[in-house]
Amino acid sequence: MPTFPNTRVPARILVPLIVACALFMENLDSTVLATSLPAIARELGENPIDLKLALTSYLLSLAIFIPVSGWLADRLGARLVFRAAIAIFALGSALAGLSSSMPEIIGARIVQGVGGAMMVPVGRLVILRTVPKSELVGSLAWLTIPALIGPVMGPPVGGFITTYFSWRWIFWINLPIAALGLALASLYIPDVRAEERTPFDGAGFGLSAFGLAAVVSGSTALGLEALPIWAAGLLLVTGAAALAVYARHAARVEHPILDLKLFRIASFRAAILGGSLFRIGIGAAPFLLPLMLQIGFGLNAFQSGLLTFASALGALFMKFTAKPILKRFGFRATMTTNAVVAAALMTTPALFTPATPAAVMLGALLVGGFFRSLQFTSVNALGYADVDQERMSGATSLASVAQQLSLSLGVSFAALSLEAILAERGGTELQAGDFPLAFVAIGLISASSVVIFARLRPDAGEEVSGHVQPRPDPVTAARERA
Numbered sequence: 001m002p003t004f005p006n007t008r009v010p011a012r013i014l015v016p017l018i019v020a021c022a023l024f025m026e027n028l029d030s031t032v033l034a035t036s037l038p039a040i041a042r043e044l045g046e047n048p049i050d051l052k053l054a055l056t057s058y059l060l061s062l063a064i065f066i067p068v069s070g071w072l073a074d075r076l077g078a079r080l081v082f083r084a085a086i087a088i089f090a091l092g093s094a095l096a097g098l099s100s101s102m103p104e105i106i107g108a109r110i111v112q113g114v115g116g117a118m119m120v121p122v123g124r125l126v127i128l129r130t131v132p133k134s135e136l137v138g139s140l141a142w143l144t145i146p147a148l149i150g151p152v153m154g155p156p157v158g159g160f161i162t163t164y165f166s167w168r169w170i171f172w173i174n175l176p177i178a179a180l181g182l183a184l185a186s187l188y189i190p191d192v193r194a195e196e197r198t199p200f201d202g203a204g205f206g207l208s209a210f211g212l213a214a215v216v217s218g219s220t221a222l223g224l225e226a227l228p229i230w231a232a233g234l235l236l237v238t239g240a241a242a243l244a245v246y247a248r249h250a251a252r253v254e255h256p257i258l259d260l261k262l263f264r265i266a267s268f269r270a271a272i273l274g275g276s277l278f279r280i281g282i283g284a285a286p287f288l289l290p291l292m293l294q295i296g297f298g299l300n301a302f303q304s305g306l307l308t309f310a311s312a313l314g315a316l317f318m319k320f321t322a323k324p325i326l327k328r329f330g331f332r333a334t335m336t337t338n339a340v341v342a343a344a345l346m347t348t349p350a351l352f353t354p355a356t357p358a359a360v361m362l363g364a365l366l367v368g369g370f371f372r373s374l375q376f377t378s379v380n381a382l383g384y385a386d387v388d389q390e391r392m393s394g395a396t397s398l399a400s401v402a403q404q405l406s407l408s409l410g411v412s413f414a415a416l417s418l419e420a421i422l423a424e425r426g427g428t429e430l431q432a433g434d435f436p437l438a439f440v441a442i443g444l445i446s447a448s449s450v451v452i453f454a455r456l457r458p459d460a461g462e463e464v465s466g467h468v469q470p471r472p473d474p475v476t477a478a479r480e481r482a
Contacts, residue, residue, distance in 0.1 A: 015130060016139050018188055019123030021181035022086060025174050026116055029093070032158030032170040037287075038294045039162045039301055046102050056216060057106045059408035061113020063212040066400045067257045069118040070393035071200060073125055079191040082122045083182055089115030090178035097171035108171075121400040128384055128392050129192050136464050137323045137381050159305025196390075204257040207246035212405060214239025219412040258401065259394035262387070267331075267460050271383035272399060274452035276406040278339060278375055281346050281446030283410020285311075288418075288438055289349055296432035297354045310362045314369025315376075322377040323466075330467035331382050332456040335375065339450040342371040347443035350436035385461035410442070417441055 033040075033054065041051045072081045092112030099105035131139045161169045218235030250256035263269045286308075293304040326334055345368035352361055387395045417438040418430065427434075462468060 014188055015190070016127055018181070018184045019082075019120070019127060021177060021184065022082075022089075022116075022119040022123050025086075025089060025093075025177050025181070026120060028157075028177075029112070029171070029174060032161075032173075036158050036162040036167045036170055036301055037290065040105075040167050043167070044100075044102055044105075051102065053102065054105050054109055056408050056411050058109040058113045058116070059404050059411070060213060060216045061110045062117045062404040063216060063401055063408065064209045065114050065117035066121055066404065067205060067208055067397050069121045069400070070125065070397035071198070071257065072118065073122045073192075074393050075197060077191040078122050078126050079185060079189045081118055082126070082189055083185050085115045085118035085122065086178050086181045086185065087115070088112075089119055090175055091115070093171045093174035093178070097168040117400075121396045123189075124400075125393055125396045126189060126192055128396065129389060130190060133385065133463050134466070136384065137326060137377070137466075140377060140381055156302065156305040156309050159300070159302035163300050163302040198255040201253060201255060201257040204246060204249055204253065207242055207249060208258055208401075211239045211242030211246055212401070214242060216405065216408045216412075219409055219416075258398050259391065260398075262391065262395055262398055265386050267382050267386045267456070268384075268395065268399075270452050270456050270460070271379050272402045274335070274339075274449040275379035275383070276402050277449035277452070278343075278379070278446045279403060279406040280410040280413060281343065281442040282372065282376075283407035284414035284417075284438075284442040285346060285349075285410075287411045287414045288435060288442070291418075291430065292349065292352070292432065292435040295430045296435055297352075307358060307361055308365065310365035311369030311372070314366040314371075315373030318370045318373040318377070322374055325374065326378060326381070326464075327466040330458065331378060331385075331461045331465055332453065332458055335378050335382070335453040335456070336450050338371055338375050338378070339453055340447055342368070342375050343443045343447035343449075345371055346446055347439050350439040354432060381464050382461045385464040413445070414438060414442065 037051050037054070040054070041047060044051070069081065069085075089112050092108050092110075092115060095111060096105055096108035099108055127139055128136075157173075158170050161167065161173075214235045216239075218232045218239060246258075247260060250258060250260045263272070289308050290301075290304050293299045293307060294301060299307075345364070348364040348368060349361075352364075383399050384392065384395060418434060421434045421437055422428070422430065425434075459467075
């Protein structure tokens with residue numbers, strides 16, 4: 001394993017840690033924002049549910065521009081694209097902190113999304129092209145550990161800043177992190193790129209961008225009063241039609257912007273489809289929990305943050321056990337069992353009340369974060385287990401689009417659930433009793449992913465997991481056939 005000049009740290013450790021600076025910013029930013037949404041809504045004079053546009057506009061921007069990231073990295077080199085992405089993300093953060101209205105903060109979040117669309121997929125591509133598959137689980141753990149510090153710090157830091165200073169600083173704290181990431185990337189990120197330069201699929205980009213934008217916008221509008229329900233439905237139908245046209249386009253061209261032929265790989269298909277179902281629940285939880293704790297239970301942003309950080313802390317503990325678990329049980333057994341366990345734990349906030357002791361809530365969220373993160377690590381590693389190096393760029397782009405789309409749908413589903421519950425009881429203000437059904441609903445959606453994971457072969461991804469399925473010796477096999 002190579003090392004870099006002036007350091008003895010192997011590339012399989014150093015590169016993920018540098019890329020983790022980008023993940024740290026993304027995860028810190030999203031968890032801080034989720035915790036601070038009620039305070040931002042009050043200052044801007046907006047409904048907290050409507051302000052979900054600040055979350056989904058960022059995810060929408062990611063979904064649109066992620067497909068370009070792989071092509072740009074192959075054409076211009078990963079180091080240049082990665083550094084430019086960090087700079088754009090920092091610019092969006094600065095603009096978000098200066099916002100004084102909902103349109104301004106949404107615009108700034110779109111700029112952040114353009115940077116994020118290139119930042120993390122390109123960083124992950126560098127890892128996948130420099131680390132052997134046998135060491136991929138451990139390397140992805142090194143990538144994720146520092147990135148998980150963002151969610152650990154996000155809720156309490158965001159709550160503290162929002163409660164005692166100003167919510168604007170939740171965006172400005174990204175600037176010194178971005179400066180550190182730029183310096184480290186300039187020194188140590190290898191300038192990997194594809195040997196073959198492929199033409200840019202302009203028609204495919206237009207179709208996929210429009211389709212994804214319409215689907216995410218339509219699902220978001222379903223929970224708002226900004227558009228009538230028929231208009232939101234029209235957006236969804238139009239977006240789905242555009243994506244269907246793109247699918248036909250991708251089947252005809254040699255180098256599509258999103259290579260749908262990757263779905264012919266069973267392990268990649270299971271990771272994308274099953275992982276997307278699971279992430280819908282994960283995307284909804286960070287939106288629901290702070291709202292329930294602050295609006296339903298009357299906690300301030302800092303108190304809410306001190307509780308919600310527990311799930312990320314549980315995820316941090318898991319990173320040290322993912323590799324031995326996968327080596328012992330393999331991908332299929334781990335992911336089918338854990339999908340049910342993690343989804344069940346996702347519904348535990350439905351049992352919380354204003355009288356529930358803080359220690360009980362902390363314990364439930366801590367354990368839930370552990371199992372949720374195990375599923376994430378498994379999904380991420382399995383997705384690339386059988387993808388060759390020539391198609392790795394396309395795989396990272398397609399996987400990242402699916403991930404962000406499912407997270408966006410999760411936030412929209414959560415807000416739509418709350419709106420439906422409010423309409424059912426004829427209320428106009430959220431109450432603590434409005435949240436339990438929403439948590440149960442997102443848990444059921446995540447649990448449904450077990451149907452896809454159960455169809456994996458017992459030896460799926462064994463090169464990555466290290467789990468070797470026992471095979472009968474030739475004599476025994478001959479006797480069984482006889």
